[in-house]
Amino acid sequence: MDEFQAVASQAIQVTSVASQALAVVPAAETVSKAAQAVSNLQVDIQSMPSEGVDWMGVAINFSAVIIGAIVGGIATLMQARRSFEHQQSLLKQQALNSETSLLEALKSELKAVSKQYMESIGDELDKHPESEPFNFYFPLYSSYFSIFDSNATTIGLVRNGNLRDKIITAYSAGKGLIDSYQHNNMLVQRYDDAAKRKAASPRTDNDSMYRQTQKQLANYCPMLKKVHYVVVQ
Incomplete structure (x- = not known):
């Protein structure tokens, strides 16, 4: 009984921490499902009888869920990061292109207006x-x-x-x-x-x-x- 309580308590603590850590990833369906699985496992552990428990099966099941959740969470985070960095790169390039186009247009405008001004009356005022x-x-x-x-x-x-x-x-x-x-x-x-x-x-x-x-x-x-x-x- 004491052995069961100790193992169950440790498992509950681990699953609780894992669930909280995985829940911080927004809009990640895979991580959300994994976190739910961890939560379900936590409920299962709490409701398990103290006698006749297949501790090896519990350990394997528990490890598989935790590892799967962690791997899935990491993969989702990496994909989200790559997507974010790609989007930021595109936005940066678009801003750079827009700035270059604007500067070229302003340069052309100033050049054209200056030429027109000098030919129409600027040269006359000069002398x-x-x-x-x-x-x-x-x-x-x-x-x-x-x-x-x-x-x-x-x-x-x-x-x-x-x-x-x-x-x-x-x-x-x-x-x-x-x-x-x-x-x-x-x-x-x-x-x-x-x-x-x-x-x-x-x-x-x-x-x-x-x-x-x-x-x-x-x-x-x-x-x-x-x-x-x-x-x-």
């Missing part, structure tokens, strides 16, 4: 005297940075922090230049209106307005060229 009004109306109607704008939420995923900062700085400077030209366009429009009024009626107030708008346009030219050089250099 314009800083002390004179830049009396050129530069129409701005398009969304020049469509690729950047449509991917603004993904720029933060660029892994190279220095490159990410340069991209944001370049586009911020470009948008700032657009704002500067829009302001200069407003001054040009005011200057042209004042010039027309002065030509139609050379009164003192019209002449005064003409000179004032001319001065405002001239004073803004250095600022416009400064922003321009930040972008093109």
Whole structure:
């Protein structure tokens, strides 16, 4: 009786620990079945009579279940790990490909916009005297940075922090230049209106307005060229 109690107690402890260890593996059908088998064996041991017990049979049955559960659990864990690592590798490669495509697209956009800008008015501003009004109306109607704008939420995923900062700085400077030209366009429009009024009626107030708008346009030219050089250099 004492021998039975000792063996049964040890078996119950082992099966309990094994069952708990195997139960931590989520969504693994094989391990779940093995853990249930261990639990069933635990119940069988607890209900076994103390007399006439085939201890060799119990030991063989117990060992087979435990070994099977452990082997099955390890195999399931290894398969799950391989599957997880493969999935992570695919996701990493996809992210790398997406980042490369984005950077190439941004590079092409900046190159195209810069070329268009310099050919349309940038070269003219380059050689314009800083002390004179830049009396050129530069129409701005398009969304020049469509690729950047449509991917603004993904720029933060660029892994190279220095490159990410340069991209944001370049586009911020470009948008700032657009704002500067829009302001200069407003001054040009005011200057042209004042010039027309002065030509139609050379009164003192019209002449005064003409000179004032001319001065405002001239004073803004250095600022416009400064922003321009930040972008093109």
